[in-house]
Amino acid sequence: MTDEKTPPAPLPPLLLVGCGQMGGAMLAGWQADGLAPSVILDRHRDDIPAPHTVVRQAADLPDDFTPALIVLATKPQKAADILPSIARFARHAPVLSVMAGKTVGGLTAALAAAGAPGATVIRAMPNTPSAVGQGMTVCFAPPAATEADRALCTRLLSAVGDVAWVAEERQMDAVTAVSGSGPAYVFLLAELMEQAGIAQGLPAGLARQIARRTVSGAGALMEQSGLDAAELRRRVTSPGGTTQKALDVLMAPSAWPAEMEAAIAAAAHRAHELAS
Numbered sequence: 001m002t003d004e005k006t007p008p009a010p011l012p013p014l015l016l017v018g019c020g021q022m023g024g025a026m027l028a029g030w031q032a033d034g035l036a037p038s039v040i041l042d043r044h045r046d047d048i049p050a051p052h053t054v055v056r057q058a059a060d061l062p063d064d065f066t067p068a069l070i071v072l073a074t075k076p077q078k079a080a081d082i083l084p085s086i087a088r089f090a091r092h093a094p095v096l097s098v099m100a101g102k103t104v105g106g107l108t109a110a111l112a113a114a115g116a117p118g119a120t121v122i123r124a125m126p127n128t129p130s131a132v133g134q135g136m137t138v139c140f141a142p143p144a145a146t147e148a149d150r151a152l153c154t155r156l157l158s159a160v161g162d163v164a165w166v167a168e169e170r171q172m173d174a175v176t177a178v179s180g181s182g183p184a185y186v187f188l189l190a191e192l193m194e195q196a197g198i199a200q201g202l203p204a205g206l207a208r209q210i211a212r213r214t215v216s217g218a219g220a221l222m223e224q225s226g227l228d229a230a231e232l233r234r235r236v237t238s239p240g241g242t243t244q245k246a247l248d249v250l251m252a253p254s255a256w257p258a259e260m261e262a263a264i265a266a267a268a269h270r271a272h273e274l275a276s
């Protein structure tokens, strides 16, 4: 008998289409987890070491490559250009799209028109903390996807963070607005706290250090404590103290509560628009 856990299955060979901010973030995590020799299509990357192969244009994709999964990580606006060039691989391997907005139905139809009828398409919305294994990815699979397809996606995406699945595709727009775009809201918070610290007379370097560390430290505390965010907030807020004065500004009904709701609604609306 041994207490040692069975190691997870090795990550399979991928065709990664687009290796920019999001594709690159996921690839960094997958490389750290022993990704099998894969092919990356991106015109800008020349820094990805063996055993992986980088091609700059779709015409250079090797005919004899048999990926277990095709990951689509180009901008949604480029989907129509790229899909015909990868359709030949989609006849044999499922497609995992991380493109905001693009629907399973739309991608499946485009692949069928490009010569891959009946291709299996699964959607995922990851975020850039995947680069450090702290990602949050939410997936949607249509009924045509098999349990093996779903397990493959879960295995791959759990190598770079947490994974959840939704049963209704329309929920992907809200997910995109909250966790896909969400790191940007948190980074903005760090930026604004730094600027406000400088406005209060702090040296720029110190303002930067305390803003960044406060954001990352609060995130780590939330993660490790498992407590509700609201309870952690209350534990900082002494009655009649300094935090309460700041929260009176931020939590006014027309301030952050309304602004965050409007911001997330705007992002979700844009995700919906990107479908077409």
Ligand SMILES: NC(=O)c1ccc[n+]([C@@H]2O[C@H](COP(=O)([O-])OP(=O)(O)OC[C@H]3O[C@@H](n4cnc5c(N)ncnc54)[C@H](OP(=O)(O)O)[C@@H]3O)[C@@H](O)[C@H]2O)c1
Binding pocket: 017, 018, 019, 020, 021, 022, 023, 024, 041, 042, 043, 044, 056, 057, 058, 073, 074, 075, 076, 078, 081, 082, 098, 099, 100, 125, 126, 127, 128, 180, 181
């Ligand atoms: N960034 C995020 O935080 C995030 C989070 C979740 C989901 N996503 C989704 O992930 C996708 C990628 O976003 P991103 O921010 O990573 O975009 P990005 O940085 O522009 O990455 C896409 C990469 O693919 C390359 N590319 C596109 N078409 C190509 C072609 N035909 N041949 C060779 N290379 C090609 C692009 O080069 P060019 O720039 O020259 O075209 C670029 O290097 C989007 O659909 C987005 O909705 C992004």
